[in-house]
């Protein structure tokens with residue numbers, strides 16, 4: 247059990263790019279090239295390159311380097327929640 | 343420039359074409375069609391009469407040069423929820439809700455140049471095909487190699503078209519590996535993609551290669567790890583994990 | 590969220606024979622879907638432990654070996670996930686929370702519990718809904734060691750609440766004075782989560 251054997255939980259993982267539609271719906275622009283700095287390990291990654299877990303009550307985006315939860319998204323019938331306390335910041339090109 | 347808001351639209355199925363035993367291509371005419379970048383995907387949403395909804399993502403197989411319609415190629419996952427519906431129930435003339443094109447991360451177009459290494463497993467070839475179709479439509483000669491893993495020769499999606507592209511002698515070469523049943527007399531690869539295979543295929547491009555890896559998550563994991571171990575700069579590797587689709 | 594009805598798409602099923610056992614808005618499954626929020630932790634059993642802490646006289650920790658010696662019970666229960674599936678008659682072996690609490694002195698102020706897991710997952714519960722046989726820490730499913738994808742080596746099971754309360758890869762319980770939200774409860778999900786009252790989202 248020491249090794250990370252491939253399992254269904256791993257097989258269900260996708261890239262942050264797979265959540266591009268939901269992110270674009272929230273931000274009104276493509277967010278997959280936006281850089282997130284991980285608040286856990288201070289490394290940078292594009293949102294499209296984060297580890298995405300989409301088969302659960304909500305979406306969890308994790309740092310590919312340290313697995314820290316960078317952002318979470320939950321859609322309820324009346325609201326969309328986006329929490330990003332695992333990100334030190336997001337850095338994106340200005341629009342226009 | 344104001345981006346149009348991403349919204350669901352009803353795409354009408356104008357053609358359904360079998361590709362292999364397990365895959366079909368679906369053409370959708372879109373009222374709000376927008377040119378995509380090769381590698382992007384659409385989200386597809388199904389709604390049941392009781393309001394139950396579910397959605398999945400599908401890469402665009404067609405190149406942006408094809409106007410007003412898109413083509414998706416879907417592998418049928420026997421115990422899946424959405425792909426069997428698309429294969430067994432959806433018919434020409436039906437309407438399906440889609441939103442897209444989406445995702446700016448896993449994209450390539452001729453302006454990005456090469457050399458280009460495309461690595462795909464199973465239906466993971468779909469977004470890579472959009473890149474190749476776009477490359478051909480633009481008469482690009484960017485050095486491009488594709489390493490494509492399938493169970494058997496019958497499972498190779500777009501086989502004839504890929505052979506045609508390779509015969510054009512415009513800098514594109516295709517390498518196949520068969521994990522279950524190689525064709526008779528096959529002298530090429532007959533195993534899962536591994537570090538040795540990647541090293542051979544990437545050789546002429548060396549560390550300059552831009553690499554796009556797509557397919558079942560476990561395959562993409564293995565390939566991405568091997569590429570990182572080969573010390574390919576991580577910025578040059580793009581991945582698109584499909585989740586638990588056929589390996 | 591209304592959408593165009595997809596011709597011929599029936600969605601999921603509520604078979605009439607078991608309709609009365611399915612909470613509102615739930616559908617029957619016979620497989621066991623994996624709910625994923627992160628990679629599967631693989632804590633070696635030698636390093637695994639279970640701790641009860643917080644508002645207790647003094648915290649107690651069991652090693653895996655010690656935990657195995659605690660009296661167990663078998664449970665056959667229905668489970669309902671907020672993602673709308675319900676699985677009937679799931680069979681578990683585990684240690685009742687009542688058994689664990691015999692070893693600690695809970696401060697009367699400690700009326701709420703935060704269950705916490707490997708990988709950082711948390712979920713909150715009122716103590717009164719964990720006692721009297723209502724909740725257990727399971728380490729076998731269907732007579733086999735609990736598969737890591739389903740929370741092994743051990744997970745909490747609280748069958749009468751939505752399944753996100755049944756924390757996978759559990760490592761301990763922390764007693765608290767106030768009901769603080771856990772991983773999903775802090776992001777739109779219901780603080781309580783009773784499937785029969787369809788307590789899915791906060792503000793419902």
Ligand SMILES: Cc1cc2nc3c(=O)[nH]c(=O)nc-3n(C[C@H](O)[C@H](O)[C@H](O)COP(=O)(O)OP(=O)(O)OC[C@H]3O[C@@H](n4cnc5c(N)ncnc54)[C@H](O)[C@@H]3O)c2cc1C
Pocket residue numbers: 254258260263264301383398399400401402415416417418419421422423424425426465468469582583584585586587621622623624
């Ligand atoms: C960005 C992106 C692009 C994609 N592009 C394509 C494409 O071009 N072509 C293509 O064919 N596919 C593509 N996919 C995959 C596609 O989105 C679907 O995942 C695929 O079609 C399977 O969906 P399904 O509903 O048929 O199967 P699902 O119902 O999702 O099931 C798939 C398999 O996983 C198992 N499974 C599913 N959920 C769980 C769970 N929670 N626990 C345990 N087991 C589970 C099922 O039993 C089944 O074996 C893409 C995915 C992404 C993320």
Ligand SMILES: [Zn+2]
Pocket residue numbers: 284285286287288289309310311312313314
């Ligand atoms: Zn990190």
